[in-house]
Amino acid sequence: MARDNTRNDHPGGLTYRDAGVDIDAGAELIRRIGPAAARTRRPEMLAGLGGFAALTRLPKGYENPLLVTGTDGVGTKLRLAMDHNRHDRVGQDLVAMCVNDVLVTGGEPFLFLDYFATGKLQVDQAATVIEGIAGACELAGCTLAGGETAEMPGFYSDGDYDLAGFCVGIVEEAKVITGAAIAPGHELIALPSSGPHSNGFSLIRRILEANPGCLDAAPERLGQLLEPTAIYVKTLLGLLKAGHPIDGMAHITGGGLPENLPRMLPKDSPVPLALAVDLASWTWPEPFPWLAALGNVAPLEMMKTFNCGVGFVLAVAADATEGVRAALAAAGQPCWRLGTVVDGREAATPGTLHITAEGEGTLA
Secondary structure, three states: OOOOOOOOOOOOOOOOOOOOOOHHHHHHHHHHHHHHHHOOOOOOEOOOOOOOOOOEOOOOOOOOEEEEEEEEEOOOHHHHHHHOOOOOOHHHHHHHHHHHHHHOOOOEEEEEEEEEEEOOOOHHHHHHHHHHHHHHHHHHOOEEEEEEEEEOOOOOOOOOEEEEEEEEEEEEHHHOOOOOOOOOOOEEEEEEOOOOOOOOHHHHHHHHHHOOOHHHHOOHHHHHHHOOOOOOHHHHHHHHHOOOOOOEEEEOOOOHHHHHHHHHOOOOOOOOEEEEEEOOOOOOOOOHHHHHHHHOOOHHHHHHHOOOOEEEEEEEOHHHHHHHHHHHHHOOOOOEEEEEEEEOOOOOOOOEEEEEOOOOEEEO
């Protein structure tokens, strides 16, 4: 009977490979992803890929540095990617969901670690995913400091995998963005999303399942759905380092505008605050109108589930808005005035999505 080439000091006995774990494949994966990880290396790093742990110095130039942490996954968007054999860009989703969260504090993403779990390690597939993670770390300016590849036979179906990520950032204590200065009259500046990002895919998949053949009839929709999450780090850190006064930031993730915008408001405002989002200020890009029509999803439900084209929002004092928008334009970052912070005791303005500090959204 033919034998595999796993070393076996006890002929005839079981091997780890017999149990479904291929150590040689894991070693090959580390070799394959090495160059991609090396491209993310920051000068503060002291150890390379493959050790038990990564060592690093803190970046220079901080007087009282604070560490900022964020962790996330890609969610059920992975199911769509796996079903269509699209593995090259989900790594950016993983990184973006973490680094954009760190960014809202004013923090600079510094280190990133990933966790890749699968039933049987397929080196080409895993390498494609992790090379995408490394490419996204380059976009965010952080080091892919390490990670874990877990081969778990019997736990995942053949060809399936899951991803999780963890980001460490750093921010000057005196420059942490807390939202404390936000008050009625502050303007909301929106930065566009690149698509659904990594949120709402349980509903997306339900819509697709209820409409078999819809992607065959509109093949461009798959690319729109799988477009990776935008990374806003370098542009916005550039504005902060240039001294532009940004008083609050929100990453629009699960829960859409109603759940995420209030997270940047101060908890001890002398007056109750609310947010008035001007519904006429932007047009939902595809695939959001297509999803709404295909699934018969109401507008408010869409905005409570998806970003609907708004990926990131800044809160800026009215007299600083023009300068911030000009700086964004100079950096090549599209933006628009999304709405305003208002006194929560006032009646909602017609034509707005009115969002309370508690995250309740109503269409006025």
